Amino acid sequence: MTELRMPKDFLWGSASAAYQIEGAHKEDGKGTSNWDEFVQIPGKTFKETTGEVAVDHYHRYKEDIALMAEMGLKTYRFSIAWTRIFPNGRGEVNESGLEFYQNIIDECLKHGIEPMVTLYHWDLPQALVEEYGGWESEQVIDDYVNYAVVLFDAFKDKVKYWITMNEQNIFTTLGWMTAQHPPGKFDNEKMYYVVNHHAFLAHAKTVLKFKEIIPDGKIGASFAYSPSYAINADPIHAMSKIDFDNLKNFWWMDVYAYGRYPKNTYRYLEKKGVAPTVTAEDAALLEAAAKQIDFMGVNYYQTSVAEYNPLDGVGPYGEMNTSGKKGTGEITGIPGLFKNPSNPHLETTDWDWTIDPMGLRYACKEITSRYNLPIIISENGLGAFDDKTEDNQIHDDYRIAYLNAHVYELMKAVDEGCDVWAYCTWSFTDLLSWLNGYQKRYGFIYVDRDEEGGSLDRYKKDSFYWYKDVIKSDGATI
């Protein structure tokens, strides 16, 4: 129990993404996405899992939203599949796609749940990839804005909170550097920065349009933020920490908040010959949009340790733990700058993700000092193996402990002056983890399915009741 309380209007929430929950991959006119294609390549996902059925939210959204209402959820963050709105990325709007999201929004509002919409959570229309290479071409910018404007016009009276991009740093890194996400390119650093630049411009143009169409709405991007700690007080490691933050964090957050790239990193990339070209027009656009964003969206899972990495040290590519077998992930780094060893002071999950509740407060304070922006925690949660007992109970006390510790730190962050509007756990129901199949569970609601299939029935985990009490008490039960 804590003395602290979240404000009455605090948005206690939970989040999801279209590809990971909806299924119905070919229904009602939906087009093919880059992910629909990518998962067909053998070996790309855990046990070849796909989102063709996912957890069938497309057909069960009423049941899922009724469960959210029973829990007392204040906001539900979900993403819209671009391919449901424009099966080929642009052209004629697919009205049944719009209707599906209209229904979700109405269902939320009926239960007093504030819808929070993510425009892009990684599923790009395949038609645009085939036509001009998707994010690799600047043509994507106008198609993205056009798609966003259709949604703003359609939902302007109902949706107040909008997120342009989910984890631009992750989908570009995994897409163009490590080949783990579509388009599956490896070590294409030059294109990686080009693609990011296009995504920044698409975000920026969208923000400006948004302010014309929904002047009272709130918009920002969601960034996968991993704050860092230097391994010790040796200045060489402190320098590595700065280099890490500039290259892995501020490269994105500075553009969203200030409209410019961090100078030292830009210089470093220029010397390597991979810095993106920024025209005067780009710079003006990024800056104008940065002045208009309303919050920094943060997906927080873990912190990193920064340690100096000599020129002959570890490289950026290493084994990633996608099996849940502890200790199978490898340490990576950038030779000459930093490497990211594990933190000896902290525990890890079965997927080798560092568990650091205080890091969430650290993240909030860093953003508050550096950007002075309100914060929406758009994701935070624990991926774990869950067991359903014979009488359909799921005793996920480890998830409760994880979330409880994080919420406590968030309440402290607020108490210490951070302006936090929302906290969305990842996720409400169990869902498909892009690379880790169905066995890595995050939800308050257990979904009876595994890599092979299942009944798709829903069961409340113990954490469901825990969060319900937290919400009801404004956090007093933490």
Ligand code: BG6
């Ligand atoms: C974030 C994504 O990276 O983390 C989600 O926005 C994702 O889509 C979540 O599912 C958890 O990651 P993972 O790899 O455990 O599914």
